[in-house]
Amino acid sequence: MIKKWLIKNVDPQKQKILSSELSVSPVTAQILLNRGINTLQKAHEFLHPNLVNLKDPFLMKDMRKAVSRIKKAIEKNEEIFIHGDYDVDGICATALLELALKNLGGKITHYIPDRTREGYGVNDNAVKLAITKNIKLFISVDCGITAIKQTSELNKAGIDVIITDHHQVPEKLPAAFAILNPLQKDCAYPYKDLSGVGVVFKLVSALYGFDSNYIYKHLDLVCLGTISDVVPLTGENRILVKNGLQELTNTKKMGLQELVSVAKLKGKDMTSQYVGYILGPRINAAGRVQCADTALELILTDDVSRAQALAQSLNTENYNRQKLEQKTLTQALLKVESRIDFKNDRVIVLDDESWHTGVIGIVASRLVERFNRPTLIIAGKDRLAKGSGRSIKNFHLVNALEECSHLLEGFGGHKYAAGVTLDRKHIGDFRKLINQIAQDKLSPEDFIPTLDIDVKLSLKSLTEKLFSELEELAPFGMGNPSPVFATEGLKLKKAPQIIGKDTIKMWVTDGSRVCEAIGYRMADNIGSDLLDNDIELAYTCSLNKYRGVKSIKLQLKDMRILSFSYPA
Secondary structure, three states: OOOEEEEOOOOHHHHHHHHHHHOOOHHHHHHHHHOOOOOHHHHHHHHOOOHHHOOOHHHOOOHHHHHHHHHHHHHOOOEEEEEOOOOHHHHHHHHHHHHHHHHOOOEEEEEOOOOOOOOOOOOHHHHHHHHHOOOOEEEEEOOOOOOHHHHHHHHHOOOEEEEEOOOOOOOOOOOOOEEEOOOOOOOOOOOOOOOHHHHHHHHHHHHHOOOOHHHHOOHHHHHHHHHHOOOOOOHHHHHHHHHHHHHHHOOOOHHHHHHHHHOOOOOOOOOHHHHHHHHHHHHHHHHHHOOOHHHHHHHHOOOHHHHHHHHHHHHHHHHHHHHHHHHHHHHHHHHHHHHOOOOOOOOEEEEEOOOOOOOHHHHHHHHHHHHOOOEEEEEOOOOEEEEEEEOOOOOOHHHHHHHOHHHOOEEEEOOOEEEEEEEHHHHHHHHHHHHHHHHHHOOHHHHOOEEEEOEEOOHHHOOHHHHHHHHHHOOOEOOEOOOOEEEEEEEEOOOOEEEOOOEEEEEEEOOOOEEEEEEOOOHHHOOOOOOOOOEEEEEEEEEEEEOOEEEEEEEEEEEEEOOOOOOO
């Protein structure tokens, strides 16, 4: 698809002032300005994300109630039931809470639902188990904010419920003993974008005292869950992740050490990219293809041989997940060709009874990348099918699902990602209704993908000093993306190579400097006219070191012939 490049406006005066005050290049100053960091104080807080700047956990609504009830349970030797979730965020949140409560003397039972059989959220099997075990305190992590029926059943059995969640808050809340969710309208906690494990970290901080050294050794788990859940890496999340990556690099957890080893990252400094693309998917693979208990056990185990076996198992499951994902994506693309009319269908809704629910979210993401349209993939052969959706900039997915709620058994999520459960007989009506909603909310311009570009520069501007400054802007992710640059007037040294299935590799030059450029899933961008024309590239970049030799590598976001103009 043709992307529209949105090059950030430059204010030379502000750029000059910030560059001078921070002693950084104008390029780095502009990147900071692009992220709303326009004062020396904001820049200092951004560049030095210190743990002392974390907010008081007791600012969160119901925190004192939750802490008091947990301490009472530990004092009375009551068994505490922790209900988690099967993704990385939920697994890390469950592990963090269990480790912290056991360290205080707590007696713990944990429960991770099966993605395929039980689905997302507090489920009836967990409720029955808690009642059977005569549990007195039930704590949900990374879920529970919509568990009205389950909370009521637990209350009737004399079980107190503490909900810790970070998902969108519905109008009606469960009648829980305490609810920890910064998105509650009357919650005074100032930072609203915590992950599920982030909310649990605040609970643990309140239990221990938020300057306790004990809680900081578990920042490796907070970092893993926060990055993997793709929440904004701003404010407190930036503090937690920046420090958490250091903790993860030197983790003392046997299972994480072995996972790093099988992922071939041993000895490397952890980055958000390593977590998001290498470690996170391996932890996630357990819940996607088999059972998430494997990943939870990996984090909790102190047995080295067991840790090695579990890490290897997750590595294998991740490979199986990749194969299953590719097969499902291929089938989904064929369905798009045969079933989707892009003149009328503003939302892609596909279903297939043979698809595995563990990979449909990833496939939905791939289709959004390819077609830039909201996408929902529905799977499962039972009467109640499960769907996973991803969206685009101007289409709030959960709000749209609320308008379809009479056709759904359940739904939840965020603006850009959500899950649904519905009767298979309603899929057709659901597809029709959500497309009608999109007709009102989306214009043709919304389907043109955009690419935000921080700065236009020349290749000679890519100096070691700049790369050093860029490292200080990390970790990168949602809310703080890797800086994207654009360079024009480039020529190819020779014809591009196709590596693997759809990756291109080429060498570009401005006449004085030559750089390697890699474009993942960009083989379709190669045209016969590339060699004969000046081209303009949009890219992120890195400075590679190999056997003492330094080289610049450009990771392509887009490319176009310099004479390019958008269609009228």
